[in-house]
Amino acid sequence: GMGVEEDNSNSSNSIEEEIGKALEEAKELHEAAGSLMNKSATEEQSLRHRAQSLDSSLRRLRSLLPHLDPKLADKLEEDLHRARCLLTDGDAASFLPAKPHGRFLRMFLGPINVRASRKDIQLKVKEEYNSYRDRTALLFLLFPSTLLILRSWIWDGCLPAFPVQLYQAWLLLLYTGLALRENILRANGSDIRPWWIYHHYCALVMALVSLTWEIKGQPNCSQKQRGVQLFLQWAMMQGVAMLLQNRYQRQRLYTRIALGKAKRMDVVWGETAGVDGQLWVLCPILFILQGFEAYVGLLLLRTALDGVVSEWQVIFCGILLVLMAVGNFVNTVQTLMVKSRF
Amino acid sequence: GMGVEEDNSNSSNSIEEEIGKALEEAKELHEAAGSLMNKSATEEQSLRHRAQSLDSSLRRLRSLLPHLDPKLADKLEEDLHRARCLLTDGDAASFLPAKPHGRFLRMFLGPINVRASRKDIQLKVKEEYNSYRDRTALLFLLFPSTLLILRSWIWDGCLPAFPVQLYQAWLLLLYTGLALRENILRANGSDIRPWWIYHHYCALVMALVSLTWEIKGQPNCSQKQRGVQLFLQWAMMQGVAMLLQNRYQRQRLYTRIALGKAKRMDVVWGETAGVDGQLWVLCPILFILQGFEAYVGLLLLRTALDGVVSEWQVIFCGILLVLMAVGNFVNTVQTLMVKSRF
Numbered sequence: 092g093m094g095v096e097e098d099n100s101n102s103s104n105s106i107e108e109e110i111g112k113a114l115e116e117a118k119e120l121h122e123a124a125g126s127l128m129n130k131s132a133t134e135e136q137s138l139r140h141r142a143q144s145l146d147s148s149l150r151r152l153r154s155l156l157p158h159l160d161p162k163l164a165d166k167l168e169e170d171l172h173r174a175r176c177l178l179t180d181g182d183a184a185s186f187l188p189a190k191p192h193g194r195f196l197r198m199f200l201g202p203i204n205v206r207a208s209r210k211d212i213q214l215k216v217k218e219e220y221n222s223y224r225d226r227t228a229l230l231f232l233l234f235p236s237t238l239l240i241l242r243s244w245i246w247d248g249c250l251p252a253f254p255v256q257l258y259q260a261w262l263l264l265l266y267t268g269l270a271l272r273e274n275i276l277r278a279n280g281s282d283i284r285p286w287w288i289y290h291h292y293c294a295l296v297m298a299l300v301s302l303t304w305e306i307k308g309q310p311n312c313s314q315k316q317r318g319v320q321l322f323l324q325w326a327m328m329q330g331v332a333m334l335l336q337n338r339y340q341r342q343r344l345y346t347r348i349a350l351g352k353a354k355r356m357d358v359v360w361g362e363t364a365g366v367d368g369q370l371w372v373l374c375p376i377l378f379i380l381q382g383f384e385a386y387v388g389l390l391l392l393r394t395a396l397d398g399v400v401s402e403w404q405v406i407f408c409g410i411l412l413v414l415m416a417v418g419n420f421v422n423t424v425q426t427l428m429v430k431s432r433f
Numbered sequence: 434g435m436g437v438e439e440d441n442s443n444s445s446n447s448i449e450e451e452i453g454k455a456l457e458e459a460k461e462l463h464e465a466a467g468s469l470m471n472k473s474a475t476e477e478q479s480l481r482h483r484a485q486s487l488d489s490s491l492r493r494l495r496s497l498l499p500h501l502d503p504k505l506a507d508k509l510e511e512d513l514h515r516a517r518c519l520l521t522d523g524d525a526a527s528f529l530p531a532k533p534h535g536r537f538l539r540m541f542l543g544p545i546n547v548r549a550s551r552k553d554i555q556l557k558v559k560e561e562y563n564s565y566r567d568r569t570a571l572l573f574l575l576f577p578s579t580l581l582i583l584r585s586w587i588w589d590g591c592l593p594a595f596p597v598q599l600y601q602a603w604l605l606l607l608y609t610g611l612a613l614r615e616n617i618l619r620a621n622g623s624d625i626r627p628w629w630i631y632h633h634y635c636a637l638v639m640a641l642v643s644l645t646w647e648i649k650g651q652p653n654c655s656q657k658q659r660g661v662q663l664f665l666q667w668a669m670m671q672g673v674a675m676l677l678q679n680r681y682q683r684q685r686l687y688t689r690i691a692l693g694k695a696k697r698m699d700v701v702w703g704e705t706a707g708v709d710g711q712l713w714v715l716c717p718i719l720f721i722l723q724g725f726e727a728y729v730g731l732l733l734l735r736t737a738l739d740g741v742v743s744e745w746q747v748i749f750c751g752i753l754l755v756l757m758a759v760g761n762f763v764n765t766v767q768t769l770m771v772k773s774r775f
């Protein structure tokens with residue numbers, strides 16, 4: 092008995108000691124963490140001040156350039172441009188004030204910060220966005236084409252409501268995800284045009300509205316379902332365009348990473364020429380698609396005005412499609428114009 | 434002429450000089466930012482190591498307690514508890530490995546980090562969540578009650594489709610926001626039970642399904658719309674419960690902040706007694722509501738089985754409501770049991 096008891100109390104002693112040490116370590120760790128956080132906060136604050144004052148002096152200096160001798164101004168402009176690139180694309184960028192998050196992000200996520208402070212994480216977010224788009228583009232192709240094939244082979248020209256509604260719900264999910272992710276990319280410094288985000292808001296609203304759109308059955312199915320059918324055909328074509336667009340945009344990103352340049356800004360002078368060549372293949376396809384988008388919209392409006400289908404959803408989706416097509420066209424053209432300026 | 438030219442070249446010189454300085458400053462800032470980030474990364478890494486090893490030794494020590502003399506074990510347990518609180522609620526907490534984000538967050542947001550590193554920001558997120566719930570609870574009360582009042586005063590007992598669908602779309606938006614925000618709170622260390630989040634996923638799916646649910650018009654409107662009507666009544670009651678629940682939860686948060694304690698863990702020994710008293714008012718109301726929820730679910734199932742309304746949506750929503758009611762009840766009871774143990 093004696094030996095065991097002693098052993099027992101020995102081990103209790105050592106456990107007691109260990110727990111005392113652990114408590115001590117917890118206190119030390121708490122303090123170390125607190126002081127590291129305070130120290131970093133102070134140092135970050137000072138960098139933030141410096142970044143902001145440099146930012147405003149760069150702005151001031153740029154506004155003075157037009158008053159100088161053109162030749163000198165050209166040389167100085169290049170210096171200014173280099174300084175700006177260092178500031179906005181370099182490590183100091185995370186100390187510039189963040190763009191305030193848009194209403195969309197604030198509504199869904201509240202006041203959290205979605206900006207990654209490190210460049211490699213920002214790149215990871217961007218790459219994951221691209222692979223998300225790849226996955227969805229494939230489904231964008233498969234889902235509506237399966238529906239259309241089943242429609243003519245098995246369903247006798249008459250789409251049943253449930254699979255179509257499933258597809259519409261999937262669209263809603265998809266567009267919500269895209270809109271959230273693009274807002275996050277923007278907060279992380281992407282130069283994505285606001286329109287491409289608004290475009291996804293519109294698509295989101297359209298998916299929501301189309302869910303309330305009753306899918307009529309027999310008789311006269313193919314006439315009543317003309318709108319849905321056109322919509323599915325357009326979605327299929329969009330899948331093709333998305334795949335091409337993704338390929339192009341991923342290659343651009345890789346070129347930029349390979350050149351060690353985090354942003355387009357640095358790469359305007361022909362370094363991505365190989366990729367930019369692809370643009371001349373991509374854009375005609377995009378324009379055709381945008382034309383088809385407007386055409387589907389107008390057809391929807393016509394079926395509504397002819398009185399074949401008289402629900403408000405048809406008119407609403409028709410108008411929205413036309414607006415989206417026009418906006419896409421205008422913004423694609425503007426992008427091309429900006430690019431051709433270099 | 435002479436004087437002006439000299440003046441001009443003087444000012445060009447000084448601008449040139451300033452731009453040179455700005456470029457220099459940009460380089461310095463870039464380097465300073467880079468070295469600060471590297472330094473913090475190293476120091477954070479070491480704190481992360483310490484936190485993780487302390488975490489595992491606390492686990493190991495806790496598992497040894499049952500082998501000790503009960504009286505000693507009690508005292509040591511308190512020490513261990515204090516160490517754990519310091520580690521998980523103190524400044525060191527942000528150096529513990531984050532819970533991996535759930536699938537829901539990853540699907541919508543991608544791989545971004547939503548954990549706030551500072552305690553005050555975490556509190557702000559929580560407070561904003563509470564005020565979001567307040568705003569929605571009010572609408573939860575107003576929206577369905579307006580629909581029901583208009584139905585009997587103006588619409589002759591027959592709800593038109595559009596406002597009901599608008600309400601359902603709003604529900605979808607609301608539940609998506611709640612689910613996202615609760616996932617974010619969880620990533621920030623909240624101990625919210627997973628069920629309350631699943632509950633919002635179910636509600637989200639139900640709102641989606643109800644959007645595809647055709648709202649039948651005359652004749653026999655009130656019979657065909659029985660399901661929708663019950664659903665609205667239940668939503669109204671839920672608004673009341675939400676308001677009460679918010680009041681209770683905000684007071685608990687304030688008590689904890691006033692006590693300087695970021696987490697419930699510290700406050701189990703009766704310090705929030707005043708607030709916990711409210712629980713005995715709140716819970717009966719919650720139970721009544723959960724009963725009503727199950728009742729609405731069963732009524733929906735009966736209308737479907739009676740053949741009055743035969744759409745799949747009715748059966749689906751019925752089953753979902755019953756499941757939600759049972760889950761809510763079980764989890765409320767479990768919460769009360771955990772609380773009464775202290």
Ligand SMILES: CC(C)(COP(=O)(O)OP(=O)(O)OC[C@H]1O[C@@H](n2cnc3c(N)ncnc32)[C@H](O)[C@@H]1OP(=O)(O)O)[C@@H](O)C(=O)NCCC(=O)NCCS
Nearest residue numbers: 281282283284287332336340355377380381384419423426
């Ligand atoms: C025309 C187009 C190919 C140009 O792409 P681009 O060369 O990358 O354009 P920019 O250089 O202006 O890109 C600026 C930023 O916006 C992003 N971006 C451009 N178009 C985008 C789009 N449609 N969706 C999401 N992001 C887009 C780019 O990735 C880049 O991001 P970064 O700053 O993080 O690197 C592209 O805008 C496009 O595909 N538009 C048409 C889309 C369309 O019409 N779709 C529907 C067809 S019906």
Ligand SMILES: CC(C)(COP(=O)(O)OP(=O)(O)OC[C@H]1O[C@@H](n2cnc3c(N)ncnc32)[C@H](O)[C@@H]1OP(=O)(O)O)[C@@H](O)C(=O)NCCC(=O)NCCS
Nearest residue numbers: 623624625626629674678682697719722723726761765768
């Ligand atoms: C029973 C109830 C009042 C207990 O609330 P509580 O005392 O805060 O519960 P706990 O102490 O277990 O809370 C743990 C955490 O979960 C959160 N939480 C608890 N219930 C929650 C709920 N229903 N929704 C969101 N968060 C909840 C708390 O805010 C707390 O967060 P924190 O760790 O960030 O501080 C609450 O769970 C509740 O209202 N449940 C019923 C909900 C219901 O049935 N609604 C539908 C009616 S039909």
